[in-house]
Amino acid sequence: xxxxxxxxxxxxxxxxxxxxxxxxxxxxxxxxxxxxxxxxxxxxxxxxxxxxxxxxxxxxxxxxxxxxxxxxxxxxxxxxxxxxxxxxxxxxxxxxxxxxxxxxxxxxxxxxxxxxxxxxxxxxxxxxxxxxxxxxxxxxxxxxxxxxxxxxxxxxxxxxxxxxxxxxxxxxxxxxxxxxxxxxxxxxxxxxxxxxxxxxxxxxxxxxxxxxxxxxxxxxxxxxxxxxxxxxxxxxxxxxxxxxxxxxxxxxxxxxxxxxxxxxxxxxxxxxxxxxxxxxxxxxxxxxxxxxxxxxxxxxxxxxxxxxxxxxxxxxxxxxxxxxxxxxxxxxxxxxxxxxxxxxxxxxxxxxxxxxxxxxxxxxxxxxxxxxxxxxxxxxxxxxxxxxxxxxxxxxxxx
Amino acid sequence: xxxxxxxxxxxxxxxxxxxxxxxxxxxxxxxxxxxxxxxxxxxxxxxxxxxxxxxxxxxxxxxxxxxxxxxxxxxxxxxxxxxxxxxxxxxxxxxxxxxxxxxxxxxxxxxxxxxxxxxxxxxxxxxxxxxxxxxxxxxxxxxxxxxxxxxxxxxxxxxxxxxxxxxxxxxxxxxxxxxxxxxxxxxxxxxxxxxxxxxx
Numbered sequence: 001x002x003x004x005x006x007x008x009x010x011x012x013x014x015x016x017x018x019x020x021x022x023x024x025x026x027x028x029x030x031x032x033x034x035x036x037x038x039x040x041x042x043x044x045x046x047x048x049x050x051x052x053x054x055x056x057x058x059x060x061x062x063x064x065x066x067x068x069x070x071x072x073x074x075x076x077x078x079x080x081x082x083x084x085x086x087x088x089x090x091x092x093x094x095x096x097x098x099x100x101x102x103x104x105x106x107x108x109x110x111x112x113x114x115x116x117x118x119x120x121x122x123x124x125x126x127x128x129x130x131x132x133x134x135x136x137x138x139x140x141x142x143x144x145x146x147x148x149x150x151x152x153x154x155x156x157x158x159x160x161x162x163x164x165x166x167x168x169x170x171x172x173x174x175x176x177x178x179x180x181x182x183x184x185x186x187x188x189x190x191x192x193x194x195x196x197x198x199x200x201x202x203x204x205x206x207x208x209x210x211x212x213x214x215x216x217x218x219x220x221x222x223x224x225x226x227x228x229x230x231x232x233x234x235x236x237x238x239x240x241x242x243x244x245x246x247x248x249x250x251x252x253x254x255x256x257x258x259x260x261x262x263x264x265x266x267x268x269x270x271x272x273x274x275x276x277x278x279x280x281x282x283x284x285x286x287x288x289x290x291x292x293x294x295x296x297x298x299x300x301x302x303x304x305x306x307x308x309x310x311x312x313x314x315x316x317x318x319x320x321x322x323x324x325x326x327x328x329x330x331x332x333x334x335x336x337x338x339x340x341x342x343x344x345x346x347x348x349x350x351x352x353x354x355x356x357x358x359x360x361x362x363x364x365x366x367x368x369x370x371x372x373x374x375x376x377x378x379x380x381x382x383x384x385x386x387x388x389x390x391x392x393x394x395x396x397x398x399x
Numbered sequence: 400x401x402x403x404x405x406x407x408x409x410x411x412x413x414x415x416x417x418x419x420x421x422x423x424x425x426x427x428x429x430x431x432x433x434x435x436x437x438x439x440x441x442x443x444x445x446x447x448x449x450x451x452x453x454x455x456x457x458x459x460x461x462x463x464x465x466x467x468x469x470x471x472x473x474x475x476x477x478x479x480x481x482x483x484x485x486x487x488x489x490x491x492x493x494x495x496x497x498x499x500x501x502x503x504x505x506x507x508x509x510x511x512x513x514x515x516x517x518x519x520x521x522x523x524x525x526x527x528x529x530x531x532x533x534x535x536x537x538x539x540x541x542x543x544x545x546x547x548x549x550x551x552x553x554x555x556x557x558x559x560x561x562x563x564x565x566x567x568x569x570x571x572x573x574x575x576x577x578x579x580x581x582x583x584x585x586x587x588x589x590x591x592x593x594x595x596x597x598x599x
Contacts, residue, residue, distance in 0.1 A: 041580050045558030047510065047536040048575065073585045088586065119514060119589070167531055167589050174586065191532070191587050195566040228581075252566050316564075317571040320578055349581035363580055391580040 035098045036354065037083050038062050038372070039076040039394030040387050050074045050393065052083060054098040058354065064389040068104045075174075076394040079126035079147060082107070083398070086134075091118040093134060095150050098398065108150040115155060116141045120164070122173040125184045127209055135186060137173055137205055137214065138164035144212075158214035161188065161205065168196030173205055175228040177238060179269040182210045189227030189243055198246050199224040200258040206271030219273045222263035222280075228350075229267065232296040233358045233375060238267040239296055242281065247289035248319050251312055262290035264301065264331070277331075281305070284334055291324055294348050295358060297379055299331045302339070304347060341381065345371065348381070352395040359384070361392025507539040509555065512585065513592040522596035531590015533563040535572075562587075 036055045041048055042064045053067035070076075073088035083096045083104065091113035096104045112118075112134060120138030126147060127133070134143040140160035144153040163169035170191025177185045188203035202219040219240075226243040242262045250261055262282025266274040281290050287305040294302040304326050313319060324347070326339045341348065346364030351372065353359065358375040365371075372385035372392050385395075508519040511527065512534040519538070525545045527533075537543050537555035546552045547570045555561060560575040562584055578584055 046538050047560055315571060316566055317573045347579060349579055393580060
């Protein structure tokens with residue numbers, strides 16, 4: 001009898017564990033800190049293609065072969081547990097989910113083609129699980145939608161971005177920053193392909209989510225800059241930074257009289273500029289021009305620039321291939337310290353944040369390899385992920 | 400021709416007539432917002448479906464856009480342009496393509512993307528007339544050449560992506576490999592392009 005009971009017990013235990021191992025929830029990582037999503041861009045003979053992959057933790061290596069192909073003109077976002085992808089070819093904002101096998105599945109989408117022109121798409125800002133906005137400021141439209149239902153809630157008609165519809169100026173907004181419960185800031189840049197007169201004032205679009213009004217705040221201390229802020233990784237302060245496009249424009253159409261183009265301004269959370277802060281980085285570094293403020297940490301900016309004695313190429317198509325340098329500039333003491341990051345990685349650019357750490361990717365390294373680099377607390381770049389088939393575009397943890 | 404779901408279905412299935420194909424492509428080309436907002440939900444959804452199919456075709460590389468859709472209103476311009484080209488290029492005959500999505504069972508062409516959308520054209524030598532900022536992809540395994548209306552000539556390496564711009568009346572070609580991936584340059588594409596390809 002006892003033997004029969006033992007056999008029954010073992011059978012029951014066997015069935016129980018069989019059930020557990022076949023159960024989806026059992027297959028989930030026990031240490032569920034949230035899925036990592038990584039986006040890359042691969043240059044193929046058929047043109048460049050964007051990919052997105054999902055991982056249980058930060059992987060050592062990613063390969064487009066194991067990722068979801070997104071298309072040729074996309075922007076990647078995430079909020080909560082879902083990645084979102086704007087597909088510029090179809091004018092659709094798509095919502096994805098990651099299943100327990102770490103595969104991405106399209107859940108739903110919003111077709112915005114009938115509401116706004118895809119060419120004026122600017123950025124997506126998520127306020128909450130039920131409130132988010134897609135900006136088409138080039139035609140003065142902001143589309144409010146509910147991410148939980150993927151339905152359009154409201155079409156807000158606003159003032160058109162100054163210079164946006166004019167191809168000779170081509171102002172644009174491609175990134176958004178939520179600074180408080182009601183404010184979304186969108187730094188304004190200008191199109192590099194139209195060598196007309198560039199705006200001679202810094203510009204930031206400020207959207208109030210309560211009043212649904214967009215204001216364009218200008219500052220005449222510097223010319224128009226880049227369409228993405230640099231954020232101080234230590235304290236979150238936002239900086240309006242200079243644009244390589246404008247530097248290139250000035251090099252080939254130098255007749256325009258304008259305020260400095262290589263400066264940096266500090267933003268306040270309400271979208272106004274800190275009146276006591278402006279630094280002309282070009283002057284401080286005695287540079288030909290500033291290409292990028294890669295990041296800011298503890299009021300110290302990592303700046304990529306071209307040296308003063310550079311021989312300007314006659315062909316503007318070769319401008320981007322010019323030799324560059326990197327230096328740290330202390331934004332309080334103005335102390336300058338040269339750096340050799342470019343020797344290892346080539347140019348660096350921000351691609352996202354994981355667990356409070358900023359991540360950067362690279363291109364133009366001597367070994368032609370692509371990496372996702374964590375910017376650690378000591379101010380060093382730590383190589384965390386190698387992308388074997390294309391450059392890094394996006395990284396985030398879904399939570 | 401009025402576009403209805405039945406025509407779109409035939410277009411997606413590849414069973415539409417030539418006239419229906421042309422009408423759908425003109426409809427796809429039309430970005431007019433007023434028309435779009437008045438569009439019935441069903442039509443709008445199908446329009447997205449057609450775009451999606453076209454995108455899939457382009458991405459998979461199985462078929463490639465290549466159907467020319469000359470607009471009737473441009474007929475005079477087309478004839479005039481052809482006459483001028485025949486005069487300028489006595490050594491060869493060029494065929495003009497408008498900014499339209501093309502269908503076709505061929506590949507290995509050059510894709511010109513302007514503010515009006517992508518267009519793949521076959522051939523080895525192209526003459527282009529454009530405004531704004533253009534993306535050019537040589538999807539073939541061979542070098543191709545392009546010539547701008549001001550006589551400037553460029554070679555496109557196999558499998559490479561470029562951007563073309565105009566500065567002070569001159570055209571310049573930028574290889575995408577020199578540009579930061581941070582900036583999705585296809586977002587900057589504007590304007591329009593007309594392509595004339597040498598057929599003989």
